[in-house]
Amino acid sequence: MAEELYASPISQPSRAVHWLCKVNNYPIDYKYTDSGKGATRTEEFLQLNPMGKIPVLKDGDFVLSESHAIMIYLADKHGWEKWCPKDLKIRARITEYMNWHHHNARRSSEIFINQFFVNIGRSKPSIEASLKRKDQTIGDIFRILEFWLRHGNLYLVSATEPTVVDLSCYNEVVQLEVMGLLTDVEDKFPKVAAWLKRMKDLPYHDEMLAPMINMAASTKAIGNVFQVLCPTRNYGVGTRVTRKIWSKFPEPTYWEITRIHPSPDLKHGKVFGRFTFRGKTDPVEKRINVPLKKDWVFAEL
Structure with a gap:
């Protein structure tokens, strides 16, 4: 019996786990979980993960949260060694990235969410202050990625093949591209730009990213409505x-x-x-x- 995956296509960590299953043609039992409608705050869900976050994996009586732990578990259980190699040094690099991820690549989502609120007219001083620092934040992230792609490496911890690290990182930073915030990446970070293009060639790329891209497009549309009505002000939900x-x-x-x-x-x-x-x-x-x-x-x- 396939494991159950509680996830949402809008969630970056959820997408990474689901994408890993898709590229391995594994029929995970996908349980769509809409955190925006309170699905992660129900008593039933909190029994699975008291932190109230997705993704969550349920394998019989065994329940696991945190996307990186889930991806390694699935890869080891099902023998997806290409995506999580047994090689000691590559596995150490995977662990290194996963420790770095949460306070670095994950900041891409903060920028994405802040831009989302600006687009729907829900900006506030703290959001605007954060977005003023976005170029520095993006630069800090991309400088490390550029370093890891040195010596002709095609992917972040492997010279020739993508791993779980690439799925995790890409789902974060591609959001910046979707929001139009990576206009000069090819000039400043050519190796990262080439890596982004390679990731787009992976199977199921468009299917995995479509819900997030559509959501971003809808926020731009809402912003455009208010620009038509009154181009000097931002209006949206809450107005x-x-x-x-x-x-x-x-x-x-x-x-x-x-x-x-x-x-x-x-x-x-x-x-x-x-x-x-x-x-x-x-x-x-x-x-x-x-x-x-x-x-x-x-x-x-």
Whole structure:
């Protein structure tokens, strides 16, 4: 019986584990787990992983968390030696990378998430301050990757074949490319740029990355909707909205946006929110029935 993998394609560590299974044609029992909807906070899930994080592997009565531990376990169990070689020195390099990963390559996700919030109009001073340091952070990460790719190495810990390290690292740093933040990587880090291209040739690349790419594209679309409406301001989820015809109502009267579904042409959209009238907020999210158009007046109250 195949192991159960609790994961999500939006989760970088989850993608790395699932991709390892796919390239080895292994039919893992994939349990889609949407952390955004609270699936990792249920009592059932917390019995598997009290940290409330994905991915989680369940092999009979044995439960394992942390993507690196899961990948090594699966590779050793099923004999995927190409992806996790037994060679003592290569295995030591894999361990070296995995210790480095959490406070270095993983910072790519912080940049990605911060850019995500900016794109949907949820920026704040701490996010903007972090993004001002993004070039330095990316440089710090990529300098180490460039060093590991020296001497003609095609991959991070192996001269000729990708390993679990490449799957783990790529799923982090490719997000920066998706967000358009790697404009000068070929000039500054040519070995890393070549490695990124090689990783795109791996089987199942597009399938594994599609959900994340689509999510990033949708945030850009939301940002474009608000640029059409008012190019000098950023608006998004959490913005409080008033409309001219509501001016006869006493303050505070407004909608607080909770969801936005932009139209394909990025000029209109469906908006959902909660209405506050005379200081009382309706707890139920409702469709704002007036189409999102240029006659709306936006104000952060």
